[in-house]
Amino acid sequence: MTALDHARAQGEQYRQQLHDLLRIPSISTDPDYAGEVLRAAEWIAADLRRIGAANVEIMPTGGHPVVYGEYRAAGANALTVLVYGHYDVQPASMEDGWDSEPFEPVERDGKIYARGSSDDKGQMFIHLKAFESLLANGGCPVNLKFVLEGEEEIGSANLQRFIQQHADKLTADVCVISDTGMRDIKQPAIIYALRGLTYMQLDVQGPARDLHSGGYGGMVHNPALALAQIIAKLHNADNSIAVPSFYDDVLALSDLEREQLAIQDIPLEKLRAETGVSADWGESAFTRRERISARPTMEINGLLSGWTGAGAKTVLPAKAMAKISCRLVANQDPQKIYELVRDYIASITPPSITAELTLINGGDPAIVDLSGAPMQAAVRAYERGWGVAPIFAREGGSIPVVADFKRILGIDSILMGFGLNTDGAHGPNEHFVIEMFHKGIDTAISFYEELGKQGA
């Protein structure tokens, strides 16, 4: 019997175990549920011990704990994989529009309905059950370190510090994360790149106080106007970003990447239906898919100045504010981008106002080498699980923990997302497709087996 056979034989039992975990309302954002969050951590720690993980412990952080467990029996010559997941969930209650109790899992129409079924208890559990199936059939061919956190839904506020504090303990060759979705159940996709972020605030100050527009309008530069004039100079006429050197560090797309992204391009009709816009926008030299995933962007996330209520107030405001953020791609650096934007804005700021650009936060972009050994192992694992080659996808957003693992531990993350974009994560009637759960276990087993063929 193989590990895959074992997983199939145990499938029903694995799902019942998952149901037990899903019954625990481990809502991290609500202090009233802190006990439930801990109970979920204890449940997982117990399951890891039962499966056969070593050194299982519930490790404290500044907030909810991290469940840690490891497997070192593959030996010093085998690769070590860090498995990241999270056991906390978003809040949920019937009043939000659920058709069944969110913390009483039910299976119907080939899906498990429960809060956390897809995000992320179900996906995280795939790796525990792959590990269990491997151990029950001759052992796991790679060393594993499970890092399962309880604060992902509240921004992983303590995780970065946890990784720094325990960097020696967490050394690994590669990380695997199943906490994303794919677009098509028939066509597996591996996300190999995430965008980074530089989030800034631009404050324009005109006069020291609000002025009467009748008394001063015409001789004092209106800061809301000045702000708009600055913002309008951030893009060129072709919608590219006008900040000098902004694109200097952008890694060009390879032919393979452009080919892969072309398969996933977004039809204009789909964009229209999803968003209600009549025309798209952006850099015409790139496809829509490339623009939202492989190109850096600059967005205005907020504007505030003067009178914003109903009707009229003839104020010449003292100040105006914009929230401005850039999505970054490899190999752009958030701090460097902030400095480039800051210097450019300083260079176009007229003497009639002052403008200050503040860095609010930043995150590194991430990219995994498509031809690297871990990625090739994932490709073969998906081929075994699905019978078709996965496509390579890029995510437009950020997953900060991926950048943290890269920066602090120096390791890439393989994003083996087994959710579907239609799972309703964070919404009512969240569900996980049962077929995805089982294919996920198969694929994870294959991934570890493929990695086991490689040396450390």
Next chain:
Amino acid sequence: MTALDHARAQGEQYRQQLHDLLRIPSISTDPDYAGEVLRAAEWIAADLRRIGAANVEIMPTGGHPVVYGEYRAAGANALTVLVYGHYDVQPASMEDGWDSEPFEPVERDGKIYARGSSDDKGQMFIHLKAFESLLANGGCPVNLKFVLEGEEEIGSANLQRFIQQHADKLTADVCVISDTGMRDIKQPAIIYALRGLTYMQLDVQGPARDLHSGGYGGMVHNPALALAQIIAKLHNADNSIAVPSFYDDVLALSDLEREQLAIQDIPLEKLRAETGVSADWGESAFTRRERISARPTMEINGLLSGWTGAGAKTVLPAKAMAKISCRLVANQDPQKIYELVRDYIASITPPSITAELTLINGGDPAIVDLSGAPMQAAVRAYERGWGVAPIFAREGGSIPVVADFKRILGIDSILMGFGLNTDGAHGPNEHFVIEMFHKGIDTAISFYEELGKQGA
């Protein structure tokens, strides 16, 4: 004895009468004070009757009443002057920082301290006392119609309708209003022009709902960016307004006007000290005084879009809003300006967003012919009151009633402001300079006498 002699002899008594009126807290904005507003109206009606006005009545409006009184004894060949003023006041209480009770007038350092002393009970009362002094000494050489309202401090909401309803009763040759300030006690000034207003709201709609900037940023036009791009195209590089035909109806300044405005130009140091800006802004072909009074402007009064709180939210907002207003000069039309701006914005709106410009309100600009008979009468009156020729000034703001009188009754308004800009109208310790009160009565008498020399 002349009317002027009479006014000087009665000066002390006139001030004591004014004190009585100032003791009535006729706060129009506070429903609790409605009885006091009515009491002030009755006090004034009684004074007009005692002086000798005819047909004195307290005329109802949709809100606080108008006190009306007239004098027709100058005869059909004499001019008729409509005297506008208001007897309502702003709220005031000791907690606002008054040094003495706001409704218990005290005289100190040559000033009367009380709410309404300058705005507008004291200035309005000047015309009652000029009328009284003339009647006591052979009669008034012009016919008078007093229209004294009780809602100026709450926007004169019912006045326009009142003027329309009673247009026949209110026919006159010219209006006089004392409800403005001058900058220098030694140098009288006559305001001969007011700016009008077109106040608009620009709403830009991007996607139908807020989007995640990571998922859509780069292929959807950000409406806050689009709004800034539109706003940036509203002015040319020389700070003039870029809307085609915007300046078509602007009345050019005469040599006399430019000469008069040059005397009143605002030194850059003064602007800096008053507002804290380091450099001025605007159309360099015009002086600062001209820019804020004789040139139309376009201001951004407010901006709102997306996330405006502390920190970061990576939203691609669905919409963005700007409040945009134009100060207008003679002979611009508020509706036409709205249409020009609307059409221009439509012409520069890209297909990737929608933009809608709504008219919120508008007001006509006003200008009085400097060489006209009423203005020349005012000039001679000031020369008699002050011993120096008045300068001609323009106000950057609007006084809607002036436009209403022009539009509905077809008459110009002579703005004989006897307040000083330092009187503290609307603030704590409002006061009226006693010398201005008496010089005001002298000047009003002289104005009526000068007008009396002209036929109807």
